[in-house]
Amino acid sequence: WEKLFQVTVLGAEYDSPERQFHPKCLKETRVNLLELIYGLLDKREMSQIIWLHGTAGVGKSAVAFTVAERMKSLKMTEESETETRLAGTFFFARKHTKVAKSPS
Numbered sequence: 001w002e003k004l005f006q007v008t009v010l011g012a013e014y015d016s017p018e019r020q021f022h023p024k025c026l027k028e029t030r031v032n033l034l035e036l037i038y039g040l041l042d043k044r045e046m047s048q049i050i051w052l053h054g055t056a057g058v059g060k061s062a063v064a065f066t067v068a069e070r071m072k073s074l075k076m077t078e079e080s081e082t083e084t085r086l087a088g089t090f091f092f093a094r095k096h097t098k099v100a101k102s103p104s
Contacts, residue, residue, distance in 0.1 A: 014068035014089040023062035030063060037067055041085070061091065 011018035025034065040048050050067075052060040071086040 009090070012090045012092070014065055014072075014086075014091055016091070019091060022065050023059070024069070025059070025062050025066040030059065030066075033063060034066065037063070038070070041067075041071065064089070064091070 010016070015022065037050055040050060052064055054060055068086055068089045072084050074085040076083040076085055
């Protein structure tokens with residue numbers, strides 16, 4: 001874990017305090033999309049990478065945060081005390097970007 005921590009990007013975790021307010025899907029919204037994603041993630045015999053894409057403002061971050069929050073709440077096994085189904089996340093934030101200025 002120490003080596004992983006050395007290359008961790010602080011603020012990129014789904015629940016980072018540096019990214020407040022965390023967008024979430026409102027109750028009873030995006031139900032079909034969330035059910036599709038949860039169904040894919042419930043197939044434990046397969047590794048899953050889900051790519052959300054779309055134009056700015058359509059709710060990709062809200063969907064990703066909602067899914068990450070649910071996976072964090074689910075245990076790997078019934079006996080597991082600490083291991084959750086959330087393996088990892090990486091969220092981008094505009095506040096942590098630098099805009100390169102072209103030389104004049």
